[in-house]
Structure formats: structure tokens, C-alpha cells
Amino acid sequence: MASRDWKEVYRRVKSKPVFMKEGRPSSALFKDSKGVSVDRDAGRNLNDIIVDEERLHALYNGGMNEEEIKEKGEELKAIISLTDEQCDSVEVCVIPDPIAGENENHAVIQKSKTEIQLSKSQARNLAKMSTIVKNYA
Amino acid sequence: MYYRSNNTVINQPIFWSFNGDDLKETITYVMNGLFGKIENSFFGKQGINENVVGYNKKKYDELEKVYSMAYNNINSLTKHYIVANATLDDISKLEYNWNDNGAQAFSVKLIERCRQIVSQLVAEPFVCPTACGSIQFEYEKENGEYIEFEIYEDRIEVYSESLINGEEEFVLYGITANDKMKQMVVDFYG
Numbered sequence: 216m217a218s219r220d221w222k223e224v225y226r227r228v229k230s231k232p233v234f235m236k237e238g239r240p241s242s243a244l245f246k247d248s249k250g251v252s253v254d255r256d257a258g259r260n261l262n263d264i265i266v267d268e269e270r271l272h273a274l275y276n277g278g279m280n281e282e283e284i285k286e287k288g289e290e291l292k293a294i295i296s297l298t299d300e301q302c303d304s305v306e307v308c309v310i311p312d313p314i315a316g317e318n319e320n321h322a323v324i325q326k327s328k329t330e331i332q333l334s335k336s337q338a339r340n341l342a343k344m345s346t347i348v349k350n351y352a
Numbered sequence: 353m354y355y356r357s358n359n360t361v362i363n364q365p366i367f368w369s370f371n372g373d374d375l376k377e378t379i380t381y382v383m384n385g386l387f388g389k390i391e392n393s394f395f396g397k398q399g400i401n402e403n404v405v406g407y408n409k410k411k412y413d414e415l416e417k418v419y420s421m422a423y424n425n426i427n428s429l430t431k432h433y434i435v436a437n438a439t440l441d442d443i444s445k446l447e448y449n450w451n452d453n454g455a456q457a458f459s460v461k462l463i464e465r466c467r468q469i470v471s472q473l474v475a476e477p478f479v480c481p482t483a484c485g486s487i488q489f490e491y492e493k494e495n496g497e498y499i500e501f502e503i504y505e506d507r508i509e510v511y512s513e514s515l516i517n518g519e520e521e522f523v524l525y526g527i528t529a530n531d532k533m534k535q536m537v538v539d540f541y542g
Contacts, residue, residue, distance in 0.1 A: 231442060232439070232442060232443060232446065232450070232481050233439060233442075234480055236478045236480075241480050241488070241490060242488075242490075242500060243480045243481065243488045243490075246482035246483060246484045246486075246502075247453060247455070247482070247483035247484065248485070249453055249454055249455075249483070250453075252451075252452070252453050275452045288442070334521075335500070335502075335509070335511035336511070336519055336521070339498070339511065339513070
């Protein structure tokens with residue numbers, strides 16, 4: 216079995232739709248039939264990770280200026296993280312899924328190796344355990 | 353009227369009764385005061401005096417209609433959740449790939465189902481979309497008890513965490529699903 220090159224995974228949260236309830240993420244943030252998109256730390260420090268998350272956010276909003284991004288509610292609301300231990304504690308599977316030339320650290324969180332969509336309990340527990348590493352006003 | 357599962361009658365949750373009823377009472381009080389002043393300008397001590405200078409029956413009837421409509425709207429405030437409805441508006445505008453991971457837009461049918469449900473709930477839910485095609489309604493108490501409903505066009509998936517029963521998960525189908533969900537919200541605050 217290949218060794219893990221990450222200790223934490225990170226997920227961007229946009230302003231809209233609203234996924235943050237009283238400053239905490241909703242379990243809905245971890246409900247995706249195509250797997251929950253995250254980024255591995257891959258040995259990087261937190262500062263570099265945040266800079267890269269902001270780069271990715273801008274990349275996926277290409278063509279829009281700051282005002283348009285704000286108007287559409289596409290601006291970043293927060294960046295959250297989960298440790299490897301937290302993911303293991305609810306038995307989800309983090310599968311590296313690099314996107315060539317765009318995001319080498321990309322990964323998806325799945326229910327198991329063969330099932331994609333997380334159970335409601337897994338989604339709820341990940342939401343409860345996640346740490347907000349950066350909050351945008 | 354709402355009931356607990358054991359058929360005893362329940363009042364609205366305390367926090368809602370405080371906000372909604374106080375607001376309703378205040379607005380009604382102000383409206384009654386204003387309407388009373390208008391009436392006094394036309395009515396003598398003996399009652400309606402259509403001969404008073406300036407009395408205009410048509411205008412008076414119009415005023416009465418406005419008052420009546422305002423009063424009815426005040427009474428319907430208890431089911432008009434501004435934030436939840438605004439969120440549903442936002443969700444209805446989401447386009448394909450709204451989560452940058454290929455999530456689908458939401459159907460008009462699902463949005464309308466959610467609007468119908470939200471207008472009949474005893475407490476305002478936190479509403480958000482999921483990238484599984486459902487719209488989620490959540491409730492949480494300070495003691496950690498929690499209930500969420502994932503509403504699809506054809507079913508409602510329920511997940512709850514309670515101090516007594518721990519985690520529970522099941523699905524509501526059919527024409528009674530909405531009513532069962534409403535009753536569960538009542539029981540959650542019961």
C-alpha cells in the first residue's frame with residue numbers, strides 16, 4: 216500500500232450557496248454524489264496552502280472580475296481542514312486525484328474505496344470535526 | 353394545531369412564540385391605534401356620522417379593506433420565513449456545476465415542494481443545497497440534538513441525533529411524507 220503524502224486535507228467554501236451555519240459548516244458541504252473535492256497538504260505549510268487555495272478559487276472563477284464574483288456570491292467564505300485521523304475515525308477514504316497542470320494535490324473523499332457518496336453520519340461528523348483555517352469576512 | 357407523537361397538544365416553540373407573537377401583537381396594536389384615530393375623525397360618540405364634513409364612505413371602505421388585508425398578513429407572519437425563502441430563491445438560481453464539481457441545477461418541482469413545506473413548519477430551518485440533488489433542512493439545539501431532512505422530488509431522507517436514541521436514519525415516501533416531516537419538527541421541539 217502506497218504511503219500517504221498528507222496529514223490534512225483542505226476544502227474551499229464559497230459564500231453562496233450558504234453552507235456555514237453560525238460559523239460552522241453544514242453536513243451538506245460533505246454531500247456530493249461525485250465525491251467530496253479536497254486538496255492534500257502534501258508536506259506544504261499552511262501559508263502556502265492558503266495561497267494555493269486562493270489561486271485555485273481564482274482559476275475556477277476565470278473571466279470574472281472581483282465585482283462580478285461578489286455579485287454572484289462566488290467569493291471565498293472560508294477554508295476548512297480535516298486531519299487524517301479525523302477522516303479515519305469516520306472511516307472515509309481519501310483518494311488522491313491530481314488534476315494535471317492545475318492541481319497536483321487534488322483528492323476526493325469517498326464513503327469507501329468502492330462507494331462514492333458519504334453516509335449522512337460520515338458527512339455530519341466531518342462537518343462537526345472540521346477546523347476553519349481561514350475565515351473571509 | 354400540532355401534536356406530539358403521544359397525541360398531546362403542543363404550543364409553538366418558545367423562541368418562535370416570543371418573536372412572532374410579540375411582533376404580531378405590536379403591529380396589531382399600532383394598526384388598531386391608527387385605525388381608531390381615523391374612525392374618530394369620522395364617527396361621533398353616537399357612532400357613524402355620515403354627515404360629518406369630510407366623511408367619504410368610499411375612502412372609508414378602502415381603508416377598511418387595507419386594514420383587513422394588513423391584519424391577515426400579520427396573522428400569516430408565523431409561516432413566512434424570510435431567510436429560508438430567500439435561500440430557496442438563491443438555490444433556484446444555481447446553474448449546472450455550481451459547486452465546481454459537476455453538480456446539477458435544481459428542478460422547479462423540488463423548489464416548489466420545499467417552499468410548500470417551509471411555509472408549514474413550526475420553526476425556521478437552516479436551508480442549503482447538496483450536490484446529491486437534494487435540498488437540506490436542518491435544526492439543531494444547544495444540547496447537541498440535531499435533525500436534518502434531505503428533500504428530493506420523490507422522498508425525504510431523515511437523519512437525526514438525539515440524546516435518547518442516538519443516531520437514526522430513515523426515508524419518508526408518499527403523500528404523507530411532508531406531514532410526517534412537519535410533525536417531526538414539532539416533536540423535535542416538543
